[in-house]
Each structure stands twice: as C-alpha cells, then as structure tokens.
Amino acid sequence: MNTADLGLPVTVPSTALFTDRYELTMLQGALRSGTAHRRSVFEVFTRRLPEGRRYGVVAGTGRVLDAVENFRFDGAILDFLAAGKVVDDATLAFLADYRFSGDIWGYPEGEVYFPGSPVLRVEGTFAEAVLLETVILSILNHDSAVAAAASRMSVAAGERPLIEMGARRTHELAAVAAARAAFVGGFSSTSDLAAGFRYSIPTVGTSAHAFTLLHDSERDAFTAQVASLGSNTTLLVDTYDVAEAVRMAVEIAGPDLGAVRIDSGDLLLLAHRVRRQLDELGAKDTKIVVTSDLDEYAIASLAAAPVDAYGVGTQLVTGSGHPTCSMVYKLVARSDEAGPDAPLRPVAKKSMGGKASLGGRKWAARRVDAHGVAEAEVVGTGAVPEGLADRQLLVELVRGGTVVGREPLAAARERHRTALAGLPMSATQLSRGEPVLPTEYAS
Amino acid sequence: MNTADLGLPVTVPSTALFTDRYELTMLQGALRSGTAHRRSVFEVFTRRLPEGRRYGVVAGTGRVLDAVENFRFDGAILDFLAAGKVVDDATLAFLADYRFSGDIWGYPEGEVYFPGSPVLRVEGTFAEAVLLETVILSILNHDSAVAAAASRMSVAAGERPLIEMGARRTHELAAVAAARAAFVGGFSSTSDLAAGFRYSIPTVGTSAHAFTLLHDSERDAFTAQVASLGSNTTLLVDTYDVAEAVRMAVEIAGPDLGAVRIDSGDLLLLAHRVRRQLDELGAKDTKIVVTSDLDEYAIASLAAAPVDAYGVGTQLVTGSGHPTCSMVYKLVARSDEAGPDAPLRPVAKKSMGGKASLGGRKWAARRVDAHGVAEAEVVGTGAVPEGLADRQLLVELVRGGTVVGREPLAAARERHRTALAGLPMSATQLSRGEPVLPTEYAS
Numbered sequence: 001m002n003t004a005d006l007g008l009p010v011t012v013p014s015t016a017l018f019t020d021r022y023e024l025t026m027l028q029g030a031l032r033s034g035t036a037h038r039r040s041v042f043e044v045f046t047r048r049l050p051e052g053r054r055y056g057v058v059a060g061t062g063r064v065l066d067a068v069e070n071f072r073f074d075g076a077i078l079d080f081l082a083a084g085k086v087v088d089d090a091t092l093a094f095l096a097d098y099r100f101s102g103d104i105w106g107y108p109e110g111e112v113y114f115p116g117s118p119v120l121r122v123e124g125t126f127a128e129a130v131l132l133e134t135v136i137l138s139i140l141n142h143d144s145a146v147a148a149a150a151s152r153m154s155v156a157a158g159e160r161p162l163i164e165m166g167a168r169r170t171h172e173l174a175a176v177a178a179a180r181a182a183f184v185g186g187f188s189s190t191s192d193l194a195a196g197f198r199y200s201i202p203t204v205g206t207s208a209h210a211f212t213l214l215h216d217s218e219r220d221a222f223t224a225q226v227a228s229l230g231s232n233t234t235l236l237v238d239t240y241d242v243a244e245a246v247r248m249a250v251e252i253a254g255p256d257l258g259a260v261r262i263d264s265g266d267l268l269l270l271a272h273r274v275r276r277q278l279d280e281l282g283a284k285d286t287k288i289v290v291t292s293d294l295d296e297y298a299i300a301s302l303a304a305a306p307v308d309a310y311g312v313g314t315q316l317v318t319g320s321g322h323p324t325c326s327m328v329y330k331l332v333a334r335s336d337e338a339g340p341d342a343p344l345r346p347v348a349k350k351s352m353g354g355k356a357s358l359g360g361r362k363w364a365a366r367r368v369d370a371h372g373v374a375e376a377e378v379v380g381t382g383a384v385p386e387g388l389a390d391r392q393l394l395v396e397l398v399r400g401g402t403v404v405g406r407e408p409l410a411a412a413r414e415r416h417r418t419a420l421a422g423l424p425m426s427a428t429q430l431s432r433g434e435p436v437l438p439t440e441y442a443s
Numbered sequence: 444m445n446t447a448d449l450g451l452p453v454t455v456p457s458t459a460l461f462t463d464r465y466e467l468t469m470l471q472g473a474l475r476s477g478t479a480h481r482r483s484v485f486e487v488f489t490r491r492l493p494e495g496r497r498y499g500v501v502a503g504t505g506r507v508l509d510a511v512e513n514f515r516f517d518g519a520i521l522d523f524l525a526a527g528k529v530v531d532d533a534t535l536a537f538l539a540d541y542r543f544s545g546d547i548w549g550y551p552e553g554e555v556y557f558p559g560s561p562v563l564r565v566e567g568t569f570a571e572a573v574l575l576e577t578v579i580l581s582i583l584n585h586d587s588a589v590a591a592a593a594s595r596m597s598v599a600a601g602e603r604p605l606i607e608m609g610a611r612r613t614h615e616l617a618a619v620a621a622a623r624a625a626f627v628g629g630f631s632s633t634s635d636l637a638a639g640f641r642y643s644i645p646t647v648g649t650s651a652h653a654f655t656l657l658h659d660s661e662r663d664a665f666t667a668q669v670a671s672l673g674s675n676t677t678l679l680v681d682t683y684d685v686a687e688a689v690r691m692a693v694e695i696a697g698p699d700l701g702a703v704r705i706d707s708g709d710l711l712l713l714a715h716r717v718r719r720q721l722d723e724l725g726a727k728d729t730k731i732v733v734t735s736d737l738d739e740y741a742i743a744s745l746a747a748a749p750v751d752a753y754g755v756g757t758q759l760v761t762g763s764g765h766p767t768c769s770m771v772y773k774l775v776a777r778s779d780e781a782g783p784d785a786p787l788r789p790v791a792k793k794s795m796g797g798k799a800s801l802g803g804r805k806w807a808a809r810r811v812d813a814h815g816v817a818e819a820e821v822v823g824t825g826a827v828p829e830g831l832a833d834r835q836l837l838v839e840l841v842r843g844g845t846v847v848g849r850e851p852l853a854a855a856r857e858r859h860r861t862a863l864a865g866l867p868m869s870a871t872q873l874s875r876g877e878p879v880l881p882t883e884y885a886s
Contacts, residue, residue: 017637018615020608021648024636025672029650033667035657042653067615080640088671126657133651134635137611138618165463168580169767171617172461172510175581192577193467194460197523205464207472208576210485210774213790214478214569224476228531229468240793314767323766324612324757331653347656350683 014074015067016098018135021086027127028091036094036127037338041361044106044120044140044329046113050148050322052432055423057151057416058119059181060143061109065403067135068100100128104398107364108405110147110184110416111393112423114377116439118362119327121394126334133329141327142174143181145319149296150185151416152320153312155428156299161188161309163204164195165291166317178317184412191311199409206234206261206289206311218245222252232258234289237274238265246274250281259287259308267292268305275306295320296430333361346381358441365391366422366437374422380442458510459520459541461578464529470570471534479537479570480781484804487549487563487583487772489556493591493765495875498866500594500859501562502624503586504552508846510578511543543571547841550807552850553590553627553859554836555866557820559882561805562770564837569777576772584770585617586624588762592739593628594859595763596755598871599742604631604752606647607638608734609760621760627855634754642852649677649704649732649754661688665695675701677732680717681708689717693724702730702751710735711748718749738763739873776804789824801884808834809865809880817865823885 030036049056073081073095082092102124113119120136122129153162164182167175172194179187179195189202196203207225215221222235222245231253237245237260250257260278262270267290278286290302291311299310315321330349335342346359360381365388367376378388397405420427427436473479492499516524516538525535545567556562563579565572596605607625610618615637622630622638632645639646650668658664665678665688674696680688680703693700703721705713710733721729733745734754742753758764773792778785789802803824808831810819821831840848863870870879 015615017640018610018618019636020610020634021636021639021646022634022650023648025648025676026650026654029654029664029668029671030657032671033658033663035663035667038657040657077640081636084639084646086636086646126653130651130653134611135615138613138615141612142614142617167461167463168577168772169584170581171585171614171620172458172578172581173616174585174614175461177614191463191465193462193464193524193529196464196527197460197520203464203527203529205466205468207465207469208573209792210569210573210576211469211472213774213792214473214481214483214777215476216779220476220478221472224478225472228472228475233468238792314769318766323761326757329611331656334657336659349652349656349681 014072014077015070015135016073016077018067018138019131020134023131023133024081024087024091026130027094028087030126031090031094037125039335039338039340039342039344040124040126040129040331041333041344042122042129042133042329043118043332043362044136044327045116045118046325046327048115048326049435050325053148053322054427054429054433054436056113056325057144057147057185058107058109058111058113058140059147059184059412060139060177061106061397062406062409062412063139063143063177063180064120064136065397065406067139068104068132068398069403071098071100071132071135073098094127098128098131099401100124100132100398101401102128102398103396103400105394106397107393108395108415109407109412110414110419112419114435114437114439116358116379116441117377118364118379118394121361125338137327137329141325143177144325144327145323146178146181146317147185148322149316149320150182150187151420152296152430153299153316154186156296156303156430157310158303160307162186163188163309163311164190164192164316165311166313167192169314170317175317180409182316183409184416186413186416207236209236209239212236212239219248219252222249226253231256234259234261236261236263238262242270242274243277246277247281250278250283250286255282255284255286257283257286259289261289261291263291268302271302271305271307300430332359364393366393367391368422372422373424374437377437377439378442379439382443385442457515457517457520458513458578459516461510461581462574463577466574466576467524467530467534469573470537471530473569474533474537480568482778482781482783482785482787483567483569483572483774484776484787485565485572485576485772486561486775486805487579487770488559488561489768489770491558491769492878493768496591496765497870497872497876497879498555498557499768500587500590500628501550501552501554501556501583502590502627502855503582503620504549504840505849505852505855506582506586506620507563507579508840508849510582511547511575511841512846514541514543514575514578516541537570541571541574542844543567543575543841544844545571545841546839546843548837549840550836551838551848551858552855553857553862555862557878557880557882559801559822559884560820561807561822561837564804568781580770580772584768586620587768587770588766589621589624589760590628591765592759592763593625593630594863595739595873596742596759597629599739599746599873600753601746603750605629606631606752606754607633607635607759608754609756610635612757613760618760623852625759626852627859629856629859650679652679652682655679655682662691662695665692669696674699677702677704679704679706681705685713685717686720689720690724693721693726693729698725698727698729700726700729702732704732704734706734711745714745714748714750743873775802807836809836810834811865815865816867817880820880820882821885822882825886828885
C-alpha cells in the first residue's frame with residue numbers, strides 16, 4: 001500500500017522499528033535453531049484492570065491493522081540494523097522479505113474487556129509473529145488507556161458533549177491517537193487539527209486568554225472575534241471579571257452569541273451565575289462551555305449545573321490516573337514443527353511473582369442472564385459450549401496477511417456504546433470497585 | 444531543510460497541524476482586527492512541580508527546534524483547512540507563507556527548573572508565535588515528565604546503568620521521545636530500535652519468555668541463543684526454575700556468560716541467590732539484570748543487592764506517577780503596534796482560581812551560596828542584578844527564525860548531571876518534599 005494512505009501529517013514509511021531489539025535477536029536465535037517457522041499463537045491480554053476500574057475499553061485496533069500492514073524493513077532500516085550489528089546476515093535477509101502472512105483475531109474496537117480477555121490473537125510462524133509484540137502493545141496499551149478514561153467521562157457527562165483538548169499535555173503524536181481513542185470512548189470532538197486531518201474527527205475551538213491580552217481591551221478582543229468569526233463563536237469570559245465579560249459579550253455579539261467558556265474558578269458557582277446572567281440578557285440559547293482540569297469526578301459534580309459542554313485535557317490524555325494498560329503479548333501455543341497444519345501445544349511461563357499465564361489458544365464469549373444483561377466473561381481453550389457459540393467476542397481482523405477487519409471509526413464508537421449498555425448497571429458507577437464481570441475459565 | 448533529516452522511521456512532512464484549532468481562529472481574528480503583527484512575547488513555565496517533586500528537568504528542547512523549523516502549511520494541509528472552513532481565505536494566504544521568523548530563548552536541555560522558571564521564551568509577532576503553542580507544550584510537557592522520572596531513577600541507581608524498556612507501555616512514537624528524554628535524564632541505553640535509529644542511543648536487548656517456550660526445553664532455548672549470539676548474551680532465567688536455569692546457563696555458555704535477567708519474583712532475594720550461585724559456578728563476571736515494574740523506589744531498595752543493571756519500562760514512560768508536566772504557554776508582553784522596535788507592555792490574566800501569571804519578559808538566574816551550591820531560582824523582568832549576570836539560565840535557541848541552539852544529545856545528558864550536582868544535597872532525596880530551591884521574583 002501507499003504509506004501516505006496511512007495519513008498525513010505524519011507519514012510512517014515503516015512501523016518496523018517500533019520494536020524492541022530482543023525481538024530481532026530472538027528471531028536470529030530461532031532461525032539458527034530451526035524453530036523460527038514453528039506455528040505460534042500469541043495473545044494480548046491483561047492480568048488485571050487498573051485499580052478500582054470496572055471495565056476496560058479496547059481501542060487502537062484500527063491502528064494495529066495499519067501498523068501490521070506497514071511493518072516493512074526497507075533499505076535505510078536494514079542498513080541501520082547491519083551497521084549496528086543488531087542481527088546477522090541471514091536474519092537481515094529474512095527481514096528484507098518480511099510481510100506478515102498470518103491471521104489476527106481480536107475483540108472489535110470499542111468492545112469492553114476484563115482481566116484475562118484475549119483482546120488480540122496473532123497466529124503465524126514464530127518469526128513473523130514475535131516481531132509484532134512491541135508495536136501492537138504500544139498501540140493497544142496507550143489507546144485503550146485513553147478510551148477507558150473517555151468512557152468514564154462520557155458516562156459522567158450523560159448527554160452533554162465532551163471536547164478533547166489534551167494535545168498540549170501529551171506527546172504530539174500520542175495526542176492524535178488520544179483524540180481518536182477519546183472519540184471511540186464517547187467524546188464528540190477534538191481541538192487537535194491533526195486528529196481532524198487524520199481521522200476526520202470534528203474539530204472545534206474557542207479562544208485563549210492571549211487573544212484578549214493581545215488587544216487593548218477585552219471589548220476590543222470580543223469585537224474582533226465576533227467580527228471575524230460571527231456571533232456563533234465561543235467567547236472566553238474569565239480573563240478579567242466574568243460578570244462584566246458576559247455582559248459585554250452579549251452586548252457585542254447579541255443574544256445569538258454561540259457560547260461562553262469558563263476556564264478557571266469555581267465552575268459550579270460560575271456556571272449558575274453565568275446562566276442566570278445570560279438568561280436575563282436574553283441570550284437564552286447561548287451555551288456554557290467549561291474547561292479547567294476536568295476529570296470524570298469533576299464532570300459528575302457539574303451534572304446539576306447549567307453546563308452545555310465540557311472540554312477535557314490532561315486527565316483524558318493521561319488516562320485519568322492510569323496512563324497505560326498492563327496488556328502483555330504472550331506465546332500461548334506453538335507447534336513442534338513448521339507448517340500450517342502442525343498441531344498446537346499450549347505453553348505458559350511457570351507461575352512466579354504473579355506473572356503466570358494460561359496456555360492455549362483461546363476463545364472468549366460474554367454470557368448473559370435471562371434479561372440479556374452480561375453476567376460473565378467466559379474464556380476457554382477447548383470447544384465453545386453451545387449456549388455461548390453466538391456470543392463469541394473475537395472477530396477476524398487479518399486473514400493470511402490481508403486486513404479484513406477495517407471499519408469506520410464511528411462503528412467502534414457505536415459499538416462501545418452498545419457494549420456498555422449490555423453490562424450490569426454498576427459498570428458505570430465512577431466509584432472504585434471490582435471488575436463488573438467475573439472472568440470464568442472453561443477448558 | 445529536508446524533512447527526512449528529522450529522522451526516519453517517521454518523517455514528519457510538517458508539524459503545523461499539531462495545533463489546537465483555536466490558534467488558527469485567533470490568528471484570523473487578529474489579522475482582521477489589525478493586531479496580528481503586534482510584537483509579542485510568550486513564555487513557557489509551570490506554576491508548580493508535580494506533588495512532592497524537588498526539581499523538574501527540561502527535556503525536548505532539541506525536538507522543539509525540529510518542530511519549529513518544520514512548521515509549514517503545505518498544500519494538503521491548506522486544503523484540509525479550507526475544506527473544513529477552519530479559517531478564511533486571508534488567513535489561509537498568511538499560513539501558506541508561514542515561516543517562524545522570531546527569536547526563541549530557553550533553559551538549555553537537561554537543565555533543572557522550578558515553579559515559575561521561564562523554561563522557554565518565544566518572541567515574534569503575535570501571528571507567528573501564537574501558532575506554536577500546542578506543539579511546543581506537547582513536546583516539553585511529555586519529554587520533561589519522562590526526564591524527571593529518569594533523573595530520579597538515575598539517582599537511585601547510582602553508578603549502575605539503566606536500560607529504557609518502556610516502548611510497549613506508551614504510544615509508539617511517544618516511546619521514541621521517551622527513550623530520548625530518558626537518555627537526557629541519565630539512562631544509558633534503550634530497547635527501542637526506533638530510538639537507536641533516530642537518536643543514536645545505544646540499543647540493547649535480552650530475551651523473552653516466548654523464546655524459551657518456543658523451544659522444546661529451556662536447554663534448547665539457551666543453547667540456541669548462545670549458539671547464535673555468543674556467550675556474551677543475556678539469558679532470561681525465570682521461565683521455570685531460576686536456580687536450575689542459572690546452573691544450565693553457565694553450563695551452556697560457560698563462565699563467560701554475559702548476563703542473566705530476572706523478570707519476576709522477589710528481586711532482592713533472587714539477586715542475592717543468583718549472585719552466590721553464579722560465583723560458585725565460577726561465573727564471577729556474569730552480570731545480573733533485573734526488570735519487572737521497577738520505579739525509583741524499587742531501584743533504591745535494590746541498592747544493597749548484587750544487581751548490575753536495571754531495565755525500566757512502565758514507570759519511566761509514564762513519568763513515575765506524573766505522566767505530564769503542567770507547563771503553559773502564556774502571552775506575557777506585547778507591543779501596542781507592529782514593528783520589531785515597538786515598546787513592550789507586560790500583560791497577564793487577572794488572578795482567579797490560581798491561574799494568575801506574572802506579566803513581562805523575564806530573565807532567570809540561579810543564585811549560589813558561598814560554597815557554590817544553588818540557593819535560589821531568581822526570576823525577574825527588569826535589569827539583571829550584577830551578581831547574577833553571569834548566572835543566567837536562558838540561552839539563545841532561535842535567532843530571526845534560524846536555529847542556533849542545536850547540540851548533541853550527549854551535551855544535554857551531561858548538562859543534567861552537572862545541574863543536579865549544583866543543587867543542594869536534599870534535591871536527590873526520593874521522598875516527597877518541596878521544590879529544593881525557592882523561586883524569588885525580582886522586578
């Protein structure tokens with residue numbers, strides 16, 4: 001594929017170096033020992049949710065598909081590996097021809113997950129599958145962490161829209177992925193133009209204090225903004241005195257003023273005051289946007305306040321206290337010899353220090369009660385019980401190296417909404433608790 | 444410049460969309476009101492350090508220079524902005540010709556900072572400076588957060604080398620920046636090949652449990668690894684039984700075995716046991732590398748253990764509890780009219796909700812006591828007092844749009860070491876405390 005299709009403003013000529021060095025040296029060792037082409041199954045899962053969280057949110061799957069498709073060792077990369085003597089010539093020759101030709105199944109993007117859920121399963125030769133560990137984990141661990149925070153904030157915000165504004169608080173490209181994950185988790189828009197460009201997420205913006213300070217007076221600034229952007233703009237009203245700014249905003253823009261933004265102070269108190277003032281001035285349709293270090297708890301505390309939209313930055317892009325998930329990529333089964341039909345043998349690290357894994361290639365299904373509400377995440381390695389066959393969670397994403405599971409981002413967003421609605425009601429409590437579904441193992 | 448010089452594996456054709464939408468709409472408003480070309484000074488600073496931290500570490504400055512140099516609105520980007528009606532035609536025309544032509548001064552990379560330190564100062568027209576807000580903050584907030592964690596871990600590790608292994612726990616490109624920031628903060632190497640490629644940071648690697656599980660036995664796996672990579676490799680010894688694995692490792696590789704890695708269990712206990720066993724087996728020079736959710740406290744707790752190197756992942760790339768800094772980009776002074784010689788007027792948001800700023804274009808200097816130990820961070824807007832003139836912290840980075848402050852990454856790493864050594868001894872206590880230097884304001 002044309003790598004430019006992956007999207008400006010950042011073309012990624014290859015994702016192949018988003019890789020830990022040991023993946024290449026393991027490949028070299030396996031090529032040498034003759035085990036490199038053993039059929040292998042790797043699974044991505046987490047042993048636990050972040051403390052107190054009720055559910056996780058799978059996000060980044062679409063980006064994983066881009067990354068796998070684009071995992072190529074081109075000339076410059078091979079030169080780098082050769083110059084640094086990272087691997088030997090035989091391994092370089094293998095890498096030069098590398099294309100992932102295996103299969104990937106996984107929880108579809110936006111789905112919820114629990115401890116032990118096999119959120120992604122990569123199957124192919126050891127050689128082709130082992131190389132994908134780091135880039136897959138980077139994407140899923142980052143994006144799922146942001147989506148989980150976004151989901152909780154969306155629950156707290158109810159029907160009110162959430163605006164992603166966190167670009168300045170995270171790496172400039174992590175920000176683009178964060179805006180994408182936030183959209184999956186329920187956000188409506190982003191301030192990040194790169195996210196609009198790359199993923200067609202609606203972009204929005206208001207104004208900064210600098211714009212007011214640039215002008216000789218707040219009046220001049222408001223006049224300039226309305227003259228340029230129309231009365232449907234959002235005026236920032238907390239540079240000097242909020243009440244005076246609101247009065248002047250309506251005077252200048254008229255009662256059709258789009259919105260005012262409050263970015264500091266006691267947001268609960270100010271929202272009530274400003275709403276009353278706007279109504280008295282006849283600006284009954286002018287909306288109130290609040291920003292300023294919001295998290296899901298702050299959003300929930302404003303539920304009874306006359307707030308029309310929330311702008312969220314830091315706490316969203318840093319996962320609201322949990323900036324990464326603890327997903328791992330583990331070999332769970334492999335054959336004794338090469339070949340696509342060689343029988344698989346379950347493998348697992350021996351239990352020590354809480355890092356034990358369950359061997360074997362897994363299926364997963366969500367069992368529901370008589371009312372259709374989810375009651376357990378069932379994970380197994382044998383045959384799928386009859387009653388769960390049509391409740392399986394993994395879907396086909398890559399078949400024989402070809403991506404078959406691409407979908408519009410809106411589909412993931414909608415899926416998350418549906419998945420959340422299928423969980424017990426306590427899933428959406430913000431307070432700390434256990435995973436809302438137990439994970440049951442059926443072998 | 445050739446954007447490819449910014450480095451594979453990711454070429455960034457432009458950094459211009461790492462921008463919040465409001466920066467462009469503010470530009471449009473200012474172009475319309477005639478204020479866009481007022482001379483303006485923006486400063487980057489933080490109002491507080493993360494709770495309990497004694498100092499901050501400036502990192503990302505070199506990346507900021509890349510980003511500014513590469514901040515261009517090309518055809519595809521202009522088309523996107525036009526299609527989405529983000530700004531009007533006059534603004535698009537301005538953007539098409541955009542090149543930052545102003546001056547940037549800042550704390551050099553690796554330097555420490557405190558609340559109120561003006562870590563970066565951008566001076567130019569409002570139009571050219573306002574657009575850089577988001578990309579500058581993204582870089583500095585992310586990279587400085589990682590560098591601060593790295594610095595604390597380096598203090599805890601003493602002379603023992605630290606290996607950055609966090610790529611899988613953060614966004615794939617944030618990982619590359621994190622490896623860079625970790626190097627500035629004192630780490631020695633990284634597992635991330637992209638960071639080696641882009642920044643020439645030494646890359647290292649060991650082996651994963653998957654490699655052992657791929658083979659028919661641990662013996663086969665060790666034999667394969669030693670055959671392929673030589674006896675100077677690092678064998679992972681905790682897949683099954685550590686003592687048995689160590690015995691076999693030395694049997695297979697001989698007493699010249701490079702190192703063993705322990706990735707689970709009670710690291711303190713295991714390090715002692717494994718060291719004793721290695722010594723008894725005659726492998727006195729075989730090193731012990733430990734990994735497994737280390738942070739600065741875990742590293743410190745292993746100070747008395749026979750550990751030779753630490754591999755750190757999650758806690759490093761997530762800033763050890765503080766994944767972002769709270770740096771802001773504020774207009775602190777501007778002229779009443781256009782022109783490079785127009786006199787500057789200090790400006791600042793009125794105090795409310797703890798978001799007050801100090802207006803005026805600032806200098807900063809670190810005052811030392813009679814023993815040459817730093818005793819205060821002095822920040823001022825007037826003339827620099829005589830005794831502080833040669834202790835000023837800001838250096839010239841960009842002059843008239845041309846980068847003049849580029850330096851090798853090793854220089855930033857060395858500077859951090861020197862800066863830390865100049866602070867009071869309590870700076871390097873890991874326990875929570877106040878900033879180790881008070882910030883004094885001299886006007």
